[in-house]
Amino acid sequence: MRRRLGLAGLAVLTGAAVAADRALPPDLSRLRAGIEVLDREGRTLSTLPAPGGIWRLPTAAADVPPHLLAMLLAAEDRRFHWHPGFDPLALGRAAFQWVRAGRVVSGGSTLTMQAARLLEPRPRTLRSKALEILRAVQLEARFSKPEILGIWLTLAPQGGNLEGLRAGSLAWFGRPPGQLDAAESALLVALARRPEALRPDRHPDAARAARDGVLRVRAAGAGGVSGAEVALALAAPVPAARQPMPRLAPHLARQVAQGAAPGSRIATTLDRDLQRALEGVAEAALHEFPDRAAFALVVAETSSREIRALVGGSFGVEARAGMLDLTRAVRSPGSAQKPFLYAMAFEAGLARPETLVADLPFRFGSYAPENFSRDFTGRVTAADALRQSLNLPAVALLSELGALRYAAALKAAGSPPRLAPGAAPSLPLALGGAGTTLRELVALYALLGDAGRAGALTALPVAPVERPEVVTPRAAAAVAGILVQPFPGGGPAGVGWKTGTSWGGRDAWALGLDARHVAGVWIGRPDGTPIPGLNGRASALPVLAQVFARLPAAPRQPLQVRAAPRPFAEAADRLRLLFPMPGAELVEGAGPVTLRATGGRRPLVFLVDGAPLPHQRARREAAWTPPGPGFYRVTVLDADGIAAAAELRVR
Incomplete structure (x- = not known):
């Protein structure tokens, strides 16, 4: 009977606990993190903060080195892998020390309890401690031990507006936590205890002492580290200043982050080293131009159309114009x-x-x-x-x-x-x-280096697609070959290039391609006002030469034709209708249109629905006024009886 009552009571308590857990789940809203944009090799390009301007980036246990986890457990929670969320031994020790000393000597909080407090910050009171214990039990029931570590690693304060060890590692050491050594790891573990009092840029002595304390705990046996390694770490300096968060390709980072879930890590096709180098090129060149001038720059791989570097606008500009991605601006x-x-x-x-x-x-x-x-x-x-x-x-x-x-x-x-x-x-x-954009122009030049096949540029990894042929491989390769010429002021060989200048000196362009890459440079003002003396050859082309000088070495042979082309002579001789194209549509009442043909042996005869049109037979065009709406068949015949035809519609 007693056993049945005991089992019934246990079932009631279990049910009550489950009901309470569902009715009052832990608040996970603080895990809402910023976004990290990565390059093609997984390296950090740019970071965007969480709401409120907090630098909080998701950090999993797998993101940090094993020696950091060993130090963290040794310093904060030796029995983490065994307790149910709270550690009775640690709490008993903390209570005994409190009674004997008359003040709090140690908190007795487990990492799970700390994670609960980081999720739902409260004043440090006995009531808060009791709630932390309950929440810790909830977390243990809902998450695995590595996931609980991830909560702590994502939210642990690191000084100022930094939260989490990924943000702390980037801000204090300029690299992700997986690359931290023992001394750097120990500092981040120590910082989480008292983030403002231990900031190394403001309190270097206190930061060093706290870091060394964590290292000595590890030297006592945690992590199996040698004394020589600990001695080397103890001699390392602490950082004297906080580094800026990664902000390469900021325009593209904002673009790819739109609509992304909080805490996302977004892979791109960019190359971090090339991006950094070309941002330096653009920033240095900008000093040679008047106020409010801006640069835009795109480099892509020709065959894949993957963007390798993109500079969207000016540097250090806080006005609205500095936020515009000028690679997408429509200009002449x-x-x-x-x-x-x-x-x-x-x-x-x-x-x-x-x-x-x-x-x-x-x-x-x-x-x-x-x-x-x-x-x-x-x-x-x-x-x-x-x-x-x-x-x-x-x-x-x-x-x-x-x-x-x-x-x-x-x-x-x-x-x-x-x-x-x-x-x-x-x-x-x-x-x-007519207007176009720098991205579209770069894609147009990529067509010349890719056998006449069209394809849009992409900054996100995508599966290869079949690209339509817009011009023949022979024609595309011929033009690309014509453009190959030395840069006027010196630069790498084997690059085909062309410049452009819009009316009034508002836009200066330089586009180029070699056997592997295609690139474009635009210079102008975001508001479209003229820049005196601006032109593509003198202004943009020298920058393009610097761009190609920094690209990975490409084969310098002439651009290759990828398909067996017909000879130009054959193309010139073949009778073809230039207008209308198949499926063309005209608007009724627009007046006469000019039918045009190329190739064939003159004289030519133009017919509409079998009826010949009057025209000078030595010419390759004829005027025709549609009599009304409907479908019409246009045919041209040459002196050898060869025909070419197309159908059009008049609305």
């Missing part, structure tokens, strides 16, 4: 998009690198472009026209290619032209007459 590219235009022209058979083109005054209707130098070169090869960034040949090629087709190809390549509301693509597109 000037001549920086011309290589893609030439690649399309080469593919369409409108020109070859050796084709002679005219750089002479010419009007395209009401549009009369000029060169940046305000003079004209005469007849030059298409390759030289691109290298010299001559404007008239580029506009002439776009006139032949068609602005609509060029705009559609830019969109397919991931760099859609941003036009003014209501504006249609037109010839100024050849000279930067």
Whole structure:
């Protein structure tokens, strides 16, 4: 009977305990931690604080070295792995010392009780101690011993607004806790006891004494450490100042952290060493420019499109402009998009690198472009026209290619032209007459080094994807080869580069690629106001040369074509419709449109739904006014009877 009553009573007590635990669970809200952004090798790039500006980063038992855990258990809780959350022997000893001395000599708190107090801070009273014991029992029932250690390691105060040993390790020693030696580990363990009184930057003697006390406890047998190792640790200095928390690539860190869960560690594709080096390049170069000038810089691996370094804006700027990621700002590219235009022209058979083109005054209707130098070169090869960034040949090629087709190809390549509301693509597109971003331009140059295949840049590891071919490998490689030339002020060989300057000196660009990497530099003011004398060649190109000088060595052979291309002569001879493209759509009432063809043997005949159009048969274009909405088939025939056709729709 007594046994049954005892079992029943135990069941009632157990049920009551379970009910109380569910009704009053421990408050884990203080575990809400900041975010850590990592580079491609798992190294810390940047940290973002927890709410309230507290530097609190999740720290697990596996994140700290074994000797730190050994010191922690030796100094705070030798029977941690055996007790149920509280240690009766430690509490009895603390009570006896209190009665005998008339004051608190030792607290008797276990690490689990300390974790409970860190989760729910209370005044140091007997009532609080009793609540800590109850909470400790709850924690032991809910979490494993390593998880309880993780709570303590995440919340242990480290002085000022630092909480947790990961934050303490980064702030006091500039590296994660897994790399701490014995002396450094002992200091962090000691700091948790009295974080303000033992701050090494304010109270170095007290900090050293407390650290040495933890080391001597370990020397007494905890952790199996040799006396020589302890002696070496005792001789080590304590840090004289707190180091800034890691803040590389701050613009990208904020971007990837958006929507991430508190306490996340986010892996990126960046390279920490390269990022640090290029931030130094940009910061040093910034001193050569007027106030409010800013730099943006992107480096990516061509084949994977993974970003290796990104500088989003100015340094040390507290105003709103300093928070803007200028690699995503829409700006005028000037001549920086011309290589893609030439690649399309080469593919369409409108020109070859050796084709002679005219750089002479010419009007395209009401549009009369000029060169940046305000003079004209005469007849030059298409390759030289691109290298010299001559404007008239580029506009002439776009006139032949068609602005609509060029705009559609830019969109397919991931760099859609941003036009003014209501504006249609037109010839100024050849000279930067529509907005784009630095990230999109870098991706456009990566296309030239990747057999004409389009793909957006990424800062997060993603699975490889099949990329669409926007221009032929031959055309892409030909343009990339044309761009390979020495840097004017010296720099690494084997780099293809192109510059651009927007109207009025508002934006200076330099883009480049070698056999492994693609990079871009933008200089300007975030508000778009001009900078006197700013231009891509003089301002941005020297910075680009420094960027490539700091990249890992790449094979310096010419950029390779990855697929068997057709010869340029064959491409030039093949009859093709430039406009309309298959599936094109027109708006009724927009007036006449120009049908264009390339290749084939003249004279050409244009037909719409089988009916020939009147035109000069020696020309490769014909005007046509749609009679109304509907679907139409446009066909072009050359002198050999070869045909090319496309269907379009008029809405």
